[in-house]
Amino acid sequence: MITKGDYIIQLRSTKKSGICRKCGKVIRHFKGYDEWITIRHLPILGREVYLKIRPRRYQCLECDNEPTTTERLSWRDSGKNYTKAYRDHVLRCLINSSVEDVCLKENLGEKHVEAMLSESYFGQNPLDHISYIGTLGLDEIALKKGHRDFVVIVSSRFEGRTQLLGVLPDRKKETVLEFLKLIPDTVKNTINDVATDMYEGYLNAAKEALGESVEVVVDRFHVAQSYRKGADSIRKKEQKRLKKELSENDYKELKGLLWAFRKNPNKLTETENDILETAFGYSPDLKKAYELRNAMTDIFEEDYTKQDDIAAFKKWEKKVIKNGLDCYDSFIKTLNSFQSQIANYFNNRSNSGFVEGLNNKIKVIKRRCYGIFNIKHLRQRILLDTLGSELLFTK
Ligand SMILES: [Zn+2]
Known part of the structure; x- marks a missing residue:
């Protein structure tokens, strides 16, 4: 919300065309302006910054009923009241921090920050991005201290990198098996061995999903x-x-x-x-x-x-x-x-040690965000904390 002292920058679109939402062709027939929209952007000199713009509308003269389409802004996802750059800024702040803390510093609501994380790369399923696994790791952590309700952390370890593949709600064999079956066959073929905790459920799930001959290693x-x-x-x-x-x-x-x-x-x-x-x-x-x-x-x-x-x-x-x-x-x-x-x-x-590193990172997240009992949020936070600095800081 805009308050006294914030910067408001009024923009005027210089684009001369849009894309028809019906036929997908470039349209140039200007048909007036949309309502003003306010979009949060990167801070300047410690002050909040808002962009105000009236997007232009164009009409398609070739489609039936000659529909109009509002121009799309490449620097903002449609419907969002913040720029992509601002979202990345918030995510950078969130690395090694907590949602509560970022809300306080950026004057945002919790739902806002959570939505930004969900819609980003870190909200997507890691299985959609992975092409090579190497060692598949299966480990468990207790979400609440002293509780026996474990969640399972599935990871990939390859050439010194540990990457999160998934967080499973429990360690039942069926749950693990179901997840392993979701790994695309081409990626499954890149699994050299499976590193696990000493638990029959993991062993059996791994053999059933990946074949009897898969080498299972218990981490030192x-x-x-x-x-x-x-x-x-x-x-x-x-x-x-x-x-x-x-x-x-x-x-x-x-x-x-x-x-x-x-x-x-x-x-x-x-x-x-x-x-x-x-x-x-x-x-x-x-x-x-x-x-x-x-x-x-x-x-x-x-x-x-x-x-x-x-x-x-x-x-x-x-x-x-x-x-x-x-x-x-x-x-x-x-x-x-x-x-x-x-x-x-x-x-x-070479397997040893990887899992410990990731586990320690998760322990820190658990301690910092004591409220994370939701496995979807946990997965997003692990992804952000492990990959965030690499993906959000290198330009
Ligand atoms: Zn059209």
């Missing part, structure tokens, strides 16, 4: 999440026990154990090392679990073949059993069901 990142969770469970349990059994002063010595325990062992400070040593003195099981966790990480660092790797897994599993630890039970179960897919990592290491 997901494997690490799983065994680290196991190690953390015994840390929690032992800390609880020690809190009861130790004197208040002795227990204080363990302050910071959580972070020291989770940290990369090569990056521990002296203090953190001391905390760990103290804790291990009280709990030999915790020490064993810690060492086995690090041993599993080391396996992934080795330059193994797939066969070497499966052997290393077996050896590791035996050690866990020999040590009588039950914190890795759930991980071992997963490891056994997905052994081949996990070991496929050693065939093609």
